[in-house]
Amino acid sequence: MPDTPPEQVPFAIRHYDAQTLTRALRQMFLIRKFEEGAEAAYMRGLIHGTMHLSIGQEASAVGACIGLSAADKITSTHRGHGHCIAKGADVARMFAEFFGKETGYCRGRGGSMHIADVDAGNLGANGIVGGGIPIAVGAGLSAKRLGTGAVTVCFFGDGANNEGAFHEGLNIASVWKLPVVFVCENNKYGMSTSTEKSTAVASIADRAAAYGMPGLSVDGNDFSAVAEAVEDAAARGRTGEGPSLIEAMTYRQRGHSRSDRNRYRTKEEIEAWTARDPLPRMAGMLIDHGVLTEAQVAEIEAEVDAEIAAALDFAQTSPDPDPAAVTRDVYTVV
Amino acid sequence: MPTEVILPKVDMDMSHGTIAAWHVAEGAAVTQGQPLFDIETDKAAMEVESPADGMVHHQTPAGTEVAIGTPVAWLYAEGEEVGPRPDGAAPAAPDARAAAQPLPQDPGVPAADHRAQPAPDQTPSAPAPKTAPDPPSDLRPDPTTGGLRATPAARAAARDAGVDLAAVSGSGPRGRVQRGDVLAFAPRRRAPSGPAVPLVLIHGFGADAGVWRALEAAVDPSRPVIQLELPGHGRVPAAKIRDFKDLVSRIRTEFDALDLPLAELVGHSLGGACALALADTRAPRVAGLTLIAPAGLGPQIDGAAIAGVARASKAESLGPWLRGMVGAPAALSDRYIAAAARARADAGLHAAQSQMAEVLFADGVQTFDLTPALARVGCPLRLIWGKRDSVIPWRHALRAPGRAALHLFDDLGHLPQIEDPAAIAALIAPVTTTTVGRAVHA
């Protein structure tokens, strides 16, 4: 829209080229359709265990990672499919991991909760709430000691902000001025307990003050807002100014896990947040600003559908691990 | 109707006897004439043969003392229904300890024998406990009922040596058989090679298998020689001996474990008494019996010498006693005495031997009389004695029956096999050639 005043043009449109923005939209579709595909496979009994879906949170995952290089690191959470895809993972190997196959990212040893893509800089999802926070700080220490210039984006949920690891990790990162961006995806609930019930401060971003770092709360369903906040924080980190805390306000449209009965939130609340779904918002923004046409968006969606179908096929036809290899990779050197 | 098996009277003044061991397990088949059980009396031990063919049931447990004529088992024909004991009695308990353990019995059959009454803390109507309480910790469990106490190393050694662990006395806590017990036992169980009947040698009080070394060197080297050691002597662990019967019972267990079809027994002094008792109860397997200055044929014995040897731990204290026993003191070398003293270094051995001496030779008197057994010996029998024997009077030899051969040496003392091994070996040699294939005693 050439008639929009420049100051009203979203950061993302100003900052990224069309190719990057198209990749971002495509990744958001990929996350959504990957999780829908996983959910369907789960319901058909093809996946065992459980999984934590991030449907509705795609903008924060992709917005936080869009400016990162492969040298930059992320640490992720149990709700980490989006982070993994946003950092560049191959959905075929992700599905293979869900199906417990030898071709999966973890060769069937990790499953949904431990997917990592170390080559792409994803140090791994984590089954422990807050477990990735000290690890991200350690990655920050390495970057600083080795002078790599890399930053680490540390994803965690609102639940983690009450773990000791959060407080110890943020304090250490700040004391040592490490290049870490703490991204709290506040989806309002730690399982069923709301942030109002669990957290003493109104905004988790307010916690930043205690650790001497900037804290910013943004609309987590707005790709551009998240990307802008993380770009700023990453720049601080790279220039030695230390860590930042960003709170991305978002919402998981599905339950905590596959066994969630949604007893703790209302239909109205879910509908209100579904109306703020980040995917149509992102597509709309790109169409509004002439980056893509509706037809191109539909074409991207169709491509993603085909990629998901092929990925599911790859996963289903991949070999299972050899039971004799159950103790492989416990140690590097036995 | 089942056939009664009773405790027979086997000795003149016998009123009671103890079942020492069953040779046939409960429920197993026997044929008439097959050895069925052993009885021990005050004076001797005897093997009792089965009176008929059949399956043995309702055995009175080994260790139980019963009056003569009492049924101790019944023989059932093939297919015959085995109900409660035909005499309606509960099986007797072997002793006070065993009485505390519930014995298997039919519920509803009243316990007629007071020794089988439930312990005071059990109400008579209480159901029998599902699991028997642990056996008393100082009793070695009966190997036939499982639970032989032996270390893994002992079990492995027994497997290697082909030794039946049940035959080995354990020197460990609670009678646990240890590897050393098996090794001490195993070398004496050399399989007989060739047609010669093995010699089984039993040493006397205070000695050990070493006492035979000179004799062994003098006998035909192709002849298998097996030495049995008394409990608390040599390499056999100490054991508290209750009486002579108990001693013989242990020797018999060891002898049985050798599993020899035929053997010639040679016993010296107390070992002579043991050999005689063994010949009495294992007659079918004894081809000949040589008794060298045996105990058990009269009350006299040199109590001071016995006590002195039991206590001696050094060559200085042992030497005078041993030299006093022989006809010519020079017959015992200093080396022999030093070696004998070294073998007696273990303090536990002194205690065990002193205890044994007190039981067997109380107040300097031989407390057991084997003359009836001597009269019963059916195999070739010889007695060898030195007339200078100061420990046991040689005149005891004169109690031998007429068919026995007497070899009396004017210049020898109590240790003829050391004093003149060649002469003794020469006496032993012919028996083997003449007794192979001898008839089973009547």
Add this chain to the structure above:
Amino acid sequence: MDGAPPTRDLSFAEALREAMDIALAEDDRVVLMGEDIGVYGGAFQVTLDLVHKYGAERVIDTPISELGGAGVAVGAALTGLWPIYEFQFSDFSTLAMEQIVNQAAKLRYMLGGAVSVPLVYRMPTGSGTGAAAQHSQSLEAWFGHVPGLKVVQPSTPADAKGLLLAALDDPDPVLIFEHKLLYKTKGAVPEGRHTVALGTAETRREGRDLTLVASGVMVDRALEAAEALAGEGVSAEVIDLRSIRPIDRDTVLASVRKTGRLMVIYEAVKTLGIGAEISAMVAESDAFDFLDAPIVRLGGAESPIPYNPTLEAAAVPQIADIVRAARDLAGGVV
């Protein structure tokens, strides 16, 4: 001796410091982390002066944040550094169990072998200093129970140096339990680079009648006991385990085959510990057939470590306890 490096007498603490000095000098990626390890020199002065030689960037004082510190070490190890993290007392590792057990130990496996976690946790350990229940524990078996961790426990200054350098060379997380009573003990230590392979026990004294298996501070006690037993005609073999995990099965089993009698001596609480493991190891092997007596475990009391010095000594095996128990075992009383 041909080829053997010259030695000097160093204390256990000096030997550890020399190992760290060598490692820091050899490779820039080595960093030391821990509470008060800089100018203070660490609670037991093990890192004394290293900060002056290598600077505060490499000899890093951490906040009193065991979970954070231990986790930062994990993240740093994942991303290119080789950290040595000192717990002030091994008891404080309880605060960091999450990072040690869930993260350091499992990351390689969960990620299907995609990463290694090359770090060392130094664990000042044990009783005898009057520090009571929260500063005197022996927790090595806890960590030995976790696949993915390696656990060593040196008994001499030479092994302290050799095992620490070997631990640092190893690509997997290693915990080195350093008994506090040993820090001032002296012994010959090879100069230069000296390593002791993980998982190798050392027969400290040859014997015939029974095998005493010990590690850490219990090795000296076992050796003194063996000397006393020799005067009674009992010949005891003393095996210094050195590594708890991996454990040198062959050396222990060979000794048991020789002596037929086994006693395991350890300061940690007796039940469910190293004694049980070694006993089971023997029971499950062909060495079982060589046992000529029940196995004896001489472990710590079923209590926390008490303060009163008499009680404290009574709570863990002392030389006289070892002599008594070994005499009974060799004498067939057990």
